[in-house]
Amino acid sequence: MKVEFYRHNLQETGSEELEEALAGVFLTTGPRTALFESELCGFMGRERAVGLMSCTHALELVLRYHGIGEGDEVVTTPMSFVATANAVEHAGARPVFVDVEPGTGNIDASRIEAAITPRTKAIMPVHLYGQLCDMRAIGDIARRHGLVVVEDAAHTFEARRDGIGVGELGAACLSFYATKNITSGEGGAVVCDDPGLADWLVKARLHGVSRDASSRYTGLYKHYDMDFLGYKSNMTDIQAALLLPQVRRAQELLNRRSQVAGWYDARLAHVSGVRVPDVLDGVHGRHLYTVLVDPARRDAVLHGLQDREIGVAVNYRPMHLMRYYREKYGFRPGDFPEAERFGDSTVTLPFYPGLSEEKVDYVVESLSAALEEAG
Structure with a gap:
């Protein structure tokens, strides 16, 4: 008997959303991306979601929004895929590792404060295998030290622990990689309750320009400006069309x-x-x-x-x-x-x-x- 490590379930989701996206005007970021963002927020109980190309981009962009870079430190776990610490490196900061709980493999919240220095700007917990870290304790530490919480939630957007959900205490960065709980092959998102972060990400994911293609070309043409040096990290409507039926299920x-x-x-x-x-x-x-x-x-x-x-x-x-x-x-x-x-x-x-x-x-x-x- 052969047992594959993973098989996606896209064949069960139906092809209507994808067929409609292919028949439409926008293959890039457009109305289906916006609809997916809205439905993801509804499932998670968060206010805003911004679709991106990967969880790695999501982590880096959230750090950059908070001005975290050269000379700064981010406390995180060594027990994760390399993308977690790589995002800190790409932002120009230094990942500071804290050991994990022997029972769960999640970051040991009781060890975090000993790793905090005057250079520490953020805590980046990873919800290993789909189980939420001790976010109540991590949130308390972050508030005491004035730190940002950036959740690597590549393994779960569904989890809850101690009455707290994913993204409730800080921005949560999701992955829609091929083996994830819902997938578009590649993809990611930031989910949060911070409208300032979400509005910045909408621009940052498309080079820092003030209007995406959908808003420029719907109705009378609207000129755009470039407000800051951004990135090319936007989710497409093709990805969103694959994700929509899955988030509904x-x-x-x-x-x-x-x-x-x-x-x-x-x-x-x-x-x-x-x-x-x-x-x-x-x-x-x-x-x-x-x-x-x-x-x-x-x-x-x-x-x-x-x-x-x-x-x-x-x-x-x-x-x-x-x-x-x-x-x-x-x-x-x-x-x-x-x-x-x-x-x-x-x-x-x-x-x-x-x-x-x-x-x-x-x-x-x-x-x-x-x-x-x-x-």
């Missing part, structure tokens, strides 16, 4: 992923040598299903699953041990031991709404066998 898709996670939970409870990261009270976005195994056996387990035609991944190797960050900042093994334990132990299993119970059975049976073979 977001709760249904989350329910399906939660069901698949439940199948895994029940079966893995009987497999020795496997630990599942803690799931806390609240709403988990259920982006990835990652298990932790003995680091000495992890790579052999990965290969054993691949030998059985099962797609796997590692989410993630900690960023501070990547060559670029090691060489630039002098990080060494042992600097962030909990993140390193996570990074050395993770095996991400196939996980998506259409995954069948039969295939979950096969994956778990294969994992058990691969563990035994690995000694």
Whole structure:
């Protein structure tokens, strides 16, 4: 049996929005982008959303809006994809890593204040695997120190914890990459309750010009100006057309992923040598299903699953041990031991709404066998 690591569900969403977009005038940013932004806000309970080309662009642009750059520091986690810290680097600031909670892999809020210096301007939590960080504690720290909160919410826009939702305490940056909870292949957005940030992003995503193509060419022609040096980072109506049906089914898709996670939970409870990261009270976005195994056996387990035609991944190797960050900042093994334990132990299993119970059975049976073979 072959089990792909991920399969999108676009074939279930219908093609009406996409066909209408292709038949229309605007393939670039236009009315469907605006409609998607509105419906995303409605689902998340936020005031504004701005569609962009990626979560990485979103993170960098929010930092730049707040004037964060050369000489500044942003506190974040080493347990994420490199895009998180790369966005800080691209803005000209320095990422300052804080170790993670051993149970969840999320940034350990109790360690954040020790990392704050006079140069610190922002905290960038990452909601790993779809579970919200301790945003109540992070929000309190940010208020005490006058810091901006920029959420890397690439893994969830659905999560809630302690009565707090994504983007409620600061700008949330979302990803619509190929494997994300809703996808347009590539894409991202900023969701927030700050109209000043949103209005700036609308210009910044299109070179800093005062009017996009839709507003210039709808009705009588309107001249535009360039207010500041911006970027080329706008979402297109083609992307929005793919995303609209998915955001309308977001709760249904989350329910399906939660069901698949439940199948895994029940079966893995009987497999020795496997630990599942803690799931806390609240709403988990259920982006990835990652298990932790003995680091000495992890790579052999990965290969054993691949030998059985099962797609796997590692989410993630900690960023501070990547060559670029090691060489630039002098990080060494042992600097962030909990993140390193996570990074050395993770095996991400196939996980998506259409995954069948039969295939979950096969994956778990294969994992058990691969563990035994690995000694």
